[in-house]
Amino acid sequence: MADIKYYDVILKPVITEKSMEIMGDKKYTFLVHTEATKTQIKEAVEKMFSGTKVASVNTMNRGGKNKRRGMVYGKTAKTKKAIVQLTEDSAEIEIFQGL
Template sequence: MADIKYYDVILKPVITEKSMAGMGEKKYTFLVHPEANKTQIKEAVEKMFEGAKVAKVNTLNADGKNKRRGMVVGKTAKTKKAIVTLTADSKDIEIFAGL
Protein backbone atom coordinates (compact mmCIF):
# COMPACT_ATOMS: atom_id res chain seq x y z
CA MET A 1 0.00 0.00 0.00
CA ALA A 2 1.29 3.42 -0.94
CA ASP A 3 2.09 6.04 1.68
CA ILE A 4 -0.94 8.34 1.43
CA LYS A 5 -0.77 11.81 3.00
CA TYR A 6 -3.88 13.32 4.58
CA TYR A 7 -4.26 15.91 1.81
CA ASP A 8 -4.34 13.15 -0.84
CA VAL A 9 -7.13 11.16 0.86
CA ILE A 10 -10.15 13.36 0.08
CA LEU A 11 -10.49 13.89 -3.67
CA LYS A 12 -13.76 15.85 -3.92
CA PRO A 13 -17.19 16.18 -2.30
CA VAL A 14 -20.13 14.25 -3.70
CA ILE A 15 -23.05 16.58 -4.38
CA THR A 16 -26.30 14.69 -4.96
CA GLU A 17 -29.83 15.01 -3.59
CA LYS A 18 -29.23 12.17 -1.17
CA SER A 19 -25.94 13.59 0.13
CA MET A 20 -27.46 17.07 0.52
CA ALA A 21 -30.33 15.62 2.57
CA GLY A 22 -27.82 13.93 4.87
CA MET A 23 -26.18 17.23 5.76
CA GLY A 24 -29.02 18.03 8.15
CA GLU A 25 -27.90 15.02 10.19
CA LYS A 26 -24.21 16.10 9.90
CA LYS A 27 -23.41 13.41 7.34
CA TYR A 28 -21.04 14.49 4.56
CA THR A 29 -20.13 12.41 1.49
CA PHE A 30 -16.71 12.53 -0.17
CA LEU A 31 -14.99 10.74 -3.03
CA VAL A 32 -11.78 9.36 -1.48
CA HIS A 33 -8.56 7.65 -2.55
CA PRO A 34 -9.29 3.97 -3.34
CA GLU A 35 -6.58 2.72 -0.95
CA ALA A 36 -7.50 4.94 2.00
CA ASN A 37 -8.89 3.26 5.12
CA LYS A 38 -11.36 4.61 7.67
CA THR A 39 -8.75 5.91 10.11
CA GLN A 40 -6.95 7.81 7.34
CA ILE A 41 -10.26 9.34 6.20
CA LYS A 42 -11.12 10.40 9.77
CA GLU A 43 -7.68 11.98 10.24
CA ALA A 44 -7.90 13.81 6.89
CA VAL A 45 -11.33 15.33 7.63
CA GLU A 46 -10.27 16.51 11.10
CA LYS A 47 -7.04 18.07 9.75
CA MET A 48 -8.53 19.70 6.63
CA PHE A 49 -11.67 21.16 8.20
CA GLU A 50 -11.13 23.09 11.43
CA GLY A 51 -13.49 22.28 14.27
CA ALA A 52 -14.81 19.08 12.67
CA LYS A 53 -14.89 16.04 14.98
CA VAL A 54 -15.67 12.75 13.28
CA ALA A 55 -17.98 10.31 15.06
CA LYS A 56 -17.86 7.55 12.43
CA VAL A 57 -16.91 6.81 8.84
CA ASN A 58 -18.77 4.50 6.45
CA THR A 59 -17.10 3.54 3.17
CA LEU A 60 -18.27 1.87 -0.01
CA ASN A 61 -16.39 0.63 -3.06
CA ALA A 62 -17.99 0.94 -6.49
CA ASP A 63 -16.63 -1.18 -9.32
CA GLY A 64 -16.15 0.33 -12.75
CA LYS A 65 -18.99 0.03 -15.25
CA ASN A 66 -18.62 -1.87 -18.51
CA LYS A 67 -18.48 0.53 -21.45
CA ARG A 68 -18.38 -0.20 -25.15
CA ARG A 69 -17.20 1.92 -28.01
CA GLY A 70 -17.81 0.09 -31.23
CA MET A 71 -16.21 -3.33 -30.88
CA VAL A 72 -13.85 -2.29 -28.07
CA VAL A 73 -15.01 -3.20 -24.57
CA GLY A 74 -13.54 -1.55 -21.48
CA LYS A 75 -14.29 -0.51 -17.92
CA THR A 76 -14.47 2.84 -16.19
CA ALA A 77 -12.33 3.42 -13.10
CA LYS A 78 -13.20 2.03 -9.66
CA THR A 79 -14.26 4.59 -7.08
CA LYS A 80 -14.53 4.74 -3.30
CA LYS A 81 -16.95 6.95 -1.37
CA ALA A 82 -16.91 7.82 2.32
CA ILE A 83 -19.87 9.02 4.36
CA VAL A 84 -18.48 10.94 7.33
CA THR A 85 -20.73 11.52 10.34
CA LEU A 86 -19.72 14.39 12.63
CA THR A 87 -20.39 14.62 16.36
CA ALA A 88 -23.23 16.83 17.63
CA ASP A 89 -20.88 19.49 19.08
CA SER A 90 -18.58 19.82 16.03
CA LYS A 91 -18.69 22.65 13.50
CA ASP A 92 -20.22 22.18 10.05
CA ILE A 93 -17.91 21.80 7.05
CA GLU A 94 -17.67 25.16 5.25
CA ILE A 95 -17.47 23.92 1.64
CA PHE A 96 -21.08 22.77 1.92
CA ALA A 97 -22.32 25.95 3.64
CA GLY A 98 -23.53 27.83 0.53
CA LEU A 99 -25.23 24.86 -1.13
Protein backbone atom coordinates (compact mmCIF):
# COMPACT_ATOMS: atom_id res chain seq x y z
CA MET A 1 0.00 0.00 0.00
CA ALA A 2 1.20 3.51 -0.76
CA ASP A 3 2.25 5.90 1.99
CA ILE A 4 -0.66 8.37 1.99
CA LYS A 5 -0.41 11.61 3.98
CA TYR A 6 -3.51 13.03 5.66
CA TYR A 7 -3.74 15.95 3.21
CA ASP A 8 -3.84 13.50 0.26
CA VAL A 9 -6.71 11.42 1.67
CA ILE A 10 -9.66 13.78 1.15
CA LEU A 11 -9.97 14.81 -2.51
CA LYS A 12 -13.19 16.87 -2.51
CA PRO A 13 -16.62 17.09 -0.87
CA VAL A 14 -19.61 15.46 -2.53
CA ILE A 15 -22.51 17.89 -2.86
CA THR A 16 -25.77 16.22 -3.85
CA GLU A 17 -29.34 16.41 -2.61
CA LYS A 18 -28.93 13.27 -0.52
CA SER A 19 -25.66 14.42 1.04
CA MET A 20 -27.26 17.76 1.93
CA GLU A 21 -30.16 15.99 3.65
CA ILE A 22 -27.92 13.88 5.88
CA MET A 23 -25.87 16.92 6.92
CA GLY A 24 -28.58 17.60 9.50
CA ASP A 25 -27.46 14.41 11.26
CA LYS A 26 -23.80 15.62 11.17
CA LYS A 27 -22.91 13.24 8.33
CA TYR A 28 -20.60 14.61 5.66
CA THR A 29 -19.71 12.97 2.34
CA PHE A 30 -16.25 13.16 0.74
CA LEU A 31 -14.52 11.71 -2.29
CA VAL A 32 -11.36 10.08 -0.92
CA HIS A 33 -8.19 8.37 -2.17
CA THR A 34 -8.95 4.84 -3.40
CA GLU A 35 -6.35 3.23 -1.10
CA ALA A 36 -7.29 5.17 2.05
CA THR A 37 -8.50 3.17 5.06
CA LYS A 38 -11.22 4.20 7.50
CA THR A 39 -8.69 5.13 10.18
CA GLN A 40 -6.76 7.31 7.71
CA ILE A 41 -9.99 9.06 6.71
CA LYS A 42 -10.86 9.66 10.37
CA GLU A 43 -7.42 11.14 11.11
CA ALA A 44 -7.53 13.32 7.99
CA VAL A 45 -10.92 14.84 8.87
CA GLU A 46 -9.88 15.54 12.46
CA LYS A 47 -6.60 17.16 11.37
CA MET A 48 -7.96 19.18 8.45
CA PHE A 49 -11.04 20.58 10.20
CA SER A 50 -10.33 21.91 13.70
CA GLY A 51 -12.77 21.04 16.48
CA THR A 52 -14.20 17.98 14.76
CA LYS A 53 -14.44 14.55 16.37
CA VAL A 54 -15.34 11.61 14.13
CA ALA A 55 -17.69 8.95 15.52
CA SER A 56 -17.71 6.59 12.52
CA VAL A 57 -16.71 6.30 8.86
CA ASN A 58 -18.58 4.39 6.15
CA THR A 59 -16.90 3.84 2.79
CA MET A 60 -18.10 2.84 -0.68
CA ASN A 61 -15.93 1.62 -3.56
CA ARG A 62 -17.29 2.47 -6.98
CA GLY A 63 -15.81 0.76 -10.01
CA GLY A 64 -15.14 2.60 -13.22
CA LYS A 65 -17.75 2.69 -15.96
CA ASN A 66 -17.22 1.21 -19.41
CA LYS A 67 -17.07 3.97 -22.02
CA ARG A 68 -16.77 3.98 -25.79
CA ARG A 69 -15.53 6.73 -28.05
CA GLY A 70 -15.96 5.69 -31.63
CA MET A 71 -14.43 2.25 -31.96
CA VAL A 72 -12.15 2.66 -28.92
CA TYR A 73 -13.29 1.09 -25.66
CA GLY A 74 -12.06 2.19 -22.27
CA LYS A 75 -12.96 2.52 -18.63
CA THR A 76 -13.25 5.52 -16.32
CA ALA A 77 -11.30 5.66 -13.08
CA LYS A 78 -12.41 3.91 -9.88
CA THR A 79 -13.57 6.15 -7.04
CA LYS A 80 -14.10 5.82 -3.30
CA LYS A 81 -16.67 7.73 -1.29
CA ALA A 82 -16.69 8.17 2.50
CA ILE A 83 -19.56 9.24 4.75
CA VAL A 84 -18.18 10.66 7.98
CA GLN A 85 -20.40 10.77 11.10
CA LEU A 86 -19.35 13.42 13.65
CA THR A 87 -20.06 13.27 17.37
CA GLU A 88 -22.80 15.41 18.94
CA ASP A 89 -20.34 17.79 20.68
CA SER A 90 -18.21 18.18 17.55
CA ALA A 91 -17.90 21.43 15.59
CA GLU A 92 -19.47 21.75 12.15
CA ILE A 93 -17.28 21.53 9.02
CA GLU A 94 -16.93 25.06 7.60
CA ILE A 95 -16.79 24.20 3.87
CA PHE A 96 -20.40 23.01 4.00
CA GLN A 97 -21.71 26.19 5.66
CA GLY A 98 -24.11 28.24 3.55
CA LEU A 99 -24.86 25.52 1.00
